[in-house]
Amino acid sequence: YPLQTHASGVLREYGRSTGGREAECGPLVAVDHWNRCIAMHMFDGMVTVLPINQYYDPTQIDGAAGSGLKQGMAKRGHTSVTPPVLGEPFHVRIEERTLLSLCFLHAPMALLPQLALLHQDSRGMQHVISHSVDMRKKDLILYSNTSKTAGGVPSPSQRLKKSRVDGGSGFIIPVPPPPSTSAAAAAASASVSTSSSSATPKALSFSHMMGGVLILGQRQITYHNTAAGVTKVLPISPSLLLTCCLVEDENDSMGAIPGGGSNVRFLLGDETGRIHVVLLMSSSEGGGNAPTSLHLDTLGQASISSSLTYLPGGMIFVGSQFGDSQLLRILDEPIPIVGDAQTSEDQRLASGMEFGESTFLSVLDEYVNLGPIVDFDLVPTAHSPPSSASGGDSSSAIAADAAAAQGSALQHRQSQVVTASGSSTNGSIRLIRNGIGMNECASVDIPGIKNMWGLRRKWADKDDGYLVQSFVGETRILGVTEEEEEEDGENEEDEEDGGGTLEEVMIPGFDSSSSTLFVGNIAGGDLLVQITEREIRLVNCITLQCVSTWSPTDLDPDNSGAMITVASGNEFGQLVVALRGGMVLHFKVEDAIGLTFVEKSMMEREVSCIDLNPLRSGVTSDNTSSDAMDIDEPSKVRCAPVKSEVAAIGLWDDFTVRILSLHQSMPLKELLRVHLGSSDEDEE
Structure with missing residues (x-):
C-alpha cells in the first residue's frame, strides 16, 4: 500500500532555543491512546508535546472539507479548511532528570492525557510517576501539584506513583483496563462531554476505569495501579527485555476466562531472541478492574527483536536490527526443535527461562538483513x-604479462x-555477489532430469503447451490439459484465467528412447524440431508426425559411430550441431524443401556449447518493435522470427568463445575469438 506523509519537521531548532542538553538515554516518544497529543523527551529536564488536531480529516485533505470540519474550526477561530494534523509544539519542564521510559496511561477521555515516566534519581533508585498534560494551557500539571484537582485531573489518590522499583527496569508499558470497565469509561466520557459547559468540572473519580503500568525489569516484572491499589510482582531469571507489544485479536477466545474475568496479554522479546508471553489474569471478584496474578511463558526462539507486532490469526512479526526479520506463527501445540534453527541447550540453560527441547513458534518467512x-x-x-607460456621471444612475453595484468x-x-x-x-x-535473485514458487521432485524445454502446440500460440524433459537414455513429455468447465455461463475472462494440469503425453514424431539435446518451435511450416544424439527430427504441429530426419550417417555412411554431442537452434529455422571430434554442421529449415544442409567446419577441439540466439529483437505483423510493452492490453500477435547472423561456440579445454558467421556468403567462418579471463580480442 502506498504511504503518504501528512506531517514532518525538524525539532533541532527548538532544542537550541531551550538550551537543553540531549538526553543520555536517547529520544523517547509516546502517543496518547485517544490521539490527542504526542510526547517526546529529547533534552534533559524537558518534555516536548505535539498536539494532534482532532478535526483533521486525511480523506478530505486534497479536497473541500466537510461541514463538521468547518463548524469545528469555526468554533476555534480557524479559517483554513485544511488545518495541519499537528499543532505547534510546546515545551514543559519536569522535575525528573534521567528518564528511562515514558508512556500514556489508559484513562477515560474525560481526563487529561496522563503521562507516566520511569526515571532514575541521583542515588540510582528508579521510580514511576505520572503527570497530566494540559494542552489548552500548554502546561504540565505535575504529580506534586495537589491544588489543581479540577478540569480533568485525577484526584491525588488516583495518580500513578511507584517508588523504588526493580533497579534493572528498562521501560514501562501501559496496561488497558478490562473490557467491561473500558465500556464504562467510554460511557462516562460521553456523559461528561455532553454536560453543561457552564458548570465547572469537579475532581473526577475513575478509579475503576484507570489502567496501570507493567514495569519490565531484569529480575522481575511488576504490575502497579495506584487507583486500584494493586501491585503484583513476578520474579524472573535475569534477562534484559527489549521489546513488547499488546496482543489484540477480535477472533481470539483466550481473552475470556470462566467466572467473568478477562486476560490481558503481552508479547516480550529479550536480548537472546526468546519470545515470551506474560498474562495478567483478573477475575470478577473485587470489581475485576485489576489483575489478580501474573504468569510468564516462553514461546520459543527467534531473531533478537528490535520491534514486535502481533498480527491477527496468531502471527508475530519480529523486526530485527541484529539479524533477519521474521514472520512467525504461534502454534497450539509445541513442536520439536530441529537442527540449529534454535539456540543450543547450553545457551538456554546459561540464559535462564528454560523451555525444553520444543517450541511454540513456526517460521513462516524470513526477510534478509x-x-x-x-x-x-x-x-x-x-x-x-x-x-x-615458457619460452618464446620477448615481445610475446610482454604481451602475456600484459594479458595477465588485465586478467588480474x-x-x-x-x-x-x-x-x-x-x-x-x-x-x-x-x-x-552480483547476480539475479530467484524466488521459488513451486517445486516438483524429478530425479535424473538433465534438461527441459517449453514447447507451444503451434508457433503462433501465446502459451506453452508441452514441457519436454530429457533424461539419460529417454525423453518424457508433459502436456498442459485444460480443465473442463462445469458451468456454461462463465465469461471469457474467467476462461482465460482458468488453469490447467500437467500430465504425461506422447508426441508420435519424437524419439522418446533417446536423450534430447535440443527442442524448439520453427515458424516456417509450423514445425517442431527435436535433436537427439542420433538424429535431427522435424515434426508437424498438426499431425504430430515426423516429416523429415537427418542422421550423422547421412554425411558419412561408413562412420556408423558418429554421434551428435551439442546442438542449438532458433525459431527462424537455423540449426547448428556438433559431432564427436569437433565437426560443426549448419542446417536450415525451409517451408517447401524441409531440412537442408548448408556447411560444415572442423574445430581444433571438442565443442562444449553452441548458441544461436539473434542479437536483435523481432517485429510484429504491423512492423512495430516488440520492445514496446503494453501492460494493460498485452499483444496477442507473436513477433516474426529473426534470423541470426552469427553463432557462438565454446570448446573444451580452451578458454575462448568463437563467433562464427551464418551468412550465406561465408557460412561458419570464424569472425571473432574472445579469450575468457582477459580483455584481448583477436579478429581474424
Missing part, C-alpha cells in the same frame, strides 16, 4: 588469469564480498 556488518573482506572468484584486474572487479553480519546469537557469515 545484512546489518550490522561488523567486518567484511573481498574474496576473488575462482577464475584465474591465463598464465604465460578483471578478476578483482568480479570479487565477492564476505561479511560478518549480525551480533550475539544472530551472528552469521554472509556471501554477497
Whole structure:
C-alpha cells in the first residue's frame, strides 16, 4: 500500500532555543491512546508535546472539507479548511532528570492525557510517576501539584506513583483496563462531554476505569495501579527485555476466562531472541478492574527483536536490527526443535527461562538483513588469469604479462564480498555477489532430469503447451490439459484465467528412447524440431508426425559411430550441431524443401556449447518493435522470427568463445575469438 506523509519537521531548532542538553538515554516518544497529543523527551529536564488536531480529516485533505470540519474550526477561530494534523509544539519542564521510559496511561477521555515516566534519581533508585498534560494551557500539571484537582485531573489518590522499583527496569508499558470497565469509561466520557459547559468540572473519580503500568525489569516484572491499589510482582531469571507489544485479536477466545474475568496479554522479546508471553489474569471478584496474578511463558526462539507486532490469526512479526526479520506463527501445540534453527541447550540453560527441547513458534518467512556488518573482506572468484607460456621471444612475453595484468584486474572487479553480519546469537557469515535473485514458487521432485524445454502446440500460440524433459537414455513429455468447465455461463475472462494440469503425453514424431539435446518451435511450416544424439527430427504441429530426419550417417555412411554431442537452434529455422571430434554442421529449415544442409567446419577441439540466439529483437505483423510493452492490453500477435547472423561456440579445454558467421556468403567462418579471463580480442 502506498504511504503518504501528512506531517514532518525538524525539532533541532527548538532544542537550541531551550538550551537543553540531549538526553543520555536517547529520544523517547509516546502517543496518547485517544490521539490527542504526542510526547517526546529529547533534552534533559524537558518534555516536548505535539498536539494532534482532532478535526483533521486525511480523506478530505486534497479536497473541500466537510461541514463538521468547518463548524469545528469555526468554533476555534480557524479559517483554513485544511488545518495541519499537528499543532505547534510546546515545551514543559519536569522535575525528573534521567528518564528511562515514558508512556500514556489508559484513562477515560474525560481526563487529561496522563503521562507516566520511569526515571532514575541521583542515588540510582528508579521510580514511576505520572503527570497530566494540559494542552489548552500548554502546561504540565505535575504529580506534586495537589491544588489543581479540577478540569480533568485525577484526584491525588488516583495518580500513578511507584517508588523504588526493580533497579534493572528498562521501560514501562501501559496496561488497558478490562473490557467491561473500558465500556464504562467510554460511557462516562460521553456523559461528561455532553454536560453543561457552564458548570465547572469537579475532581473526577475513575478509579475503576484507570489502567496501570507493567514495569519490565531484569529480575522481575511488576504490575502497579495506584487507583486500584494493586501491585503484583513476578520474579524472573535475569534477562534484559527489549521489546513488547499488546496482543489484540477480535477472533481470539483466550481473552475470556470462566467466572467473568478477562486476560490481558503481552508479547516480550529479550536480548537472546526468546519470545515470551506474560498474562495478567483478573477475575470478577473485587470489581475485576485489576489483575489478580501474573504468569510468564516462553514461546520459543527467534531473531533478537528490535520491534514486535502481533498480527491477527496468531502471527508475530519480529523486526530485527541484529539479524533477519521474521514472520512467525504461534502454534497450539509445541513442536520439536530441529537442527540449529534454535539456540543450543547450553545457551538456554546459561540464559535462564528454560523451555525444553520444543517450541511454540513456526517460521513462516524470513526477510534478509545484512546489518550490522561488523567486518567484511573481498574474496576473488575462482577464475584465474591465463598464465604465460615458457619460452618464446620477448615481445610475446610482454604481451602475456600484459594479458595477465588485465586478467588480474578483471578478476578483482568480479570479487565477492564476505561479511560478518549480525551480533550475539544472530551472528552469521554472509556471501554477497552480483547476480539475479530467484524466488521459488513451486517445486516438483524429478530425479535424473538433465534438461527441459517449453514447447507451444503451434508457433503462433501465446502459451506453452508441452514441457519436454530429457533424461539419460529417454525423453518424457508433459502436456498442459485444460480443465473442463462445469458451468456454461462463465465469461471469457474467467476462461482465460482458468488453469490447467500437467500430465504425461506422447508426441508420435519424437524419439522418446533417446536423450534430447535440443527442442524448439520453427515458424516456417509450423514445425517442431527435436535433436537427439542420433538424429535431427522435424515434426508437424498438426499431425504430430515426423516429416523429415537427418542422421550423422547421412554425411558419412561408413562412420556408423558418429554421434551428435551439442546442438542449438532458433525459431527462424537455423540449426547448428556438433559431432564427436569437433565437426560443426549448419542446417536450415525451409517451408517447401524441409531440412537442408548448408556447411560444415572442423574445430581444433571438442565443442562444449553452441548458441544461436539473434542479437536483435523481432517485429510484429504491423512492423512495430516488440520492445514496446503494453501492460494493460498485452499483444496477442507473436513477433516474426529473426534470423541470426552469427553463432557462438565454446570448446573444451580452451578458454575462448568463437563467433562464427551464418551468412550465406561465408557460412561458419570464424569472425571473432574472445579469450575468457582477459580483455584481448583477436579478429581474424
